[in-house]
Amino acid sequence: MLKKLKILSVFLVFFFMLPIITGLLPFPNNEKYEPPIAEEKQVVYASTNVQSEQSSEEVTATQVTTTDGAATEVIATEGSATDVKPAMDSFDVLFVFTHSQETYKPFAESQTGTVAVYDDKANLLSMSQVMEDYFKLNGLNATTLDVDIMAETVKQGKTMASSYSTARTFINQELKKKEYDLILDIHRDATGHKKSTISYNNVGYAKTAFVIGAENPNYKSNLTHANSLSQALNKIVPNISRGIIEKSGDGVDGVYNQDLSSNLLLIEIGGIDNTEDEVYRTIAVLAQAIANTFVNKEGNA
Template sequence: PGPPPEGMGAIVSAHYQQGSGDAYIPCTAGTIKNCTSLSAAEVAEAASAPLPFNIEVGSSEPQVLIMHTHATESYELEDLGWFDPEYTCRRTDTSLNMVAVGAAIAEQLNAAGIVTLQDATLHDYPSYNGSYERSNATVRGYLEKYPSIKVVLDVHRDAIETDEGRVKAVADVNGRTAAQVMIICGADKGGNLPNFKQNLSFAAKWESAMESRFPGFTRPVLFDYRYYNQDLTTGSLLIEIGSHGNTLEEAVYSGQLVGEALAGLFTTGA
């Protein structure tokens, strides 16, 4: 694209590679970026442990819950190469925000015989503050009603800015542009995430399932002292689908790929 029109900002494409060096721990096809004080050996041991839950493929009982703490996060609707600074990157229309991306993931899982529920609550609207407290209550409600749920996925998008402009994180998958994805797994701090190593095992296997099927699709797993309600199950993770520079079409396509890889992990183990 040429330079943006007057008053508009530039959108720049970027592709993030898997990491190397002391801070990155391999997990078969992908890597884990270790931002904690845990040793690489301890992280690798946790990552290599078996999945801490058993997904019942073909069961009529829900196995997976997809929800959105920041449901109104949204994307560009066209690939123009520039953005309007007045656009807040948030929409309440669930066909244009994170709910649409989560629906693409859920569709793949349900088609594979893994009963998946999606909650479309706008936890960040009308108030952004308190979003995680509200989504925590939502998830607890589902777990109480459906104790068969083993996995809770909080689906977001990232927001990446550089001196050159707003970034769209991209990968070429099967000849189409996809929004790159990143799993975030929290580490325990003061007892807030006692099951974090089990979540990390899941994160490592999901990362590897995506990267082995679609090379270049993922960014390294971010393993850091985050909370994100990841104490509620042993399969609780947050995933970022692209950034605010990506288009909705790219993000929904990535949702399909994410769901396809996750369905493969749960049905074949890889």
């Protein structure tokens, strides 16, 4: 009899504990709820003064969207336009430097101690990384055709006039690997500081100009893109763009490799006397103008 009572007691204890034991087992409906952790917002700082000296200008904040879609607060100095809207779609830009060793006298002097308008180290190509960074701050995926085209031209025993022919080979190779929404062949004009610079809100910017080869099959498309971008630039900083220069006839290229893509634009940024800061400020404005025109589809009216 005692043995039966013990067995009955064990069964009673087991059935009493069963709900508790069941609740501790890792069944799907018993998983502990973990609230989602909010993603911490990154802060990126952008300054129009890219040299070691700190700018004393006031700062204002705006937001852009990074390539991974995360909201990012950008701190930009007063005087550079900060009215950038987030770029919602991926937009791929290729930088080409046909005259890769073109440079600015103040930039060359600060980097090498020598005043020059061409330099094999301190030049447009060497400035490309900072240019890419400003484009990425505006949600644009910028890539540089990392070839010293002028050095390659010399290596082939050709003159500077053959740089476009040299560049053509490398551009073709790159376009076979990837399609780009916009290709910018970036140059420096030979004009002096007065003609190549604009002051807006007491801040200096390097002026821009677009060169369109009128003897290529993509002429009309190139011209439309250049006009839209020129107007967008002037909407941000009045008169920063000198407009469109059409080239055709004897003694000029007339094509400038723009037959390779209807989205290939040749842009001149500043002249021989522009400072590094003036050039980079204009690059920042150019990035904003591209985002506004081709990504956010803002009108230029």
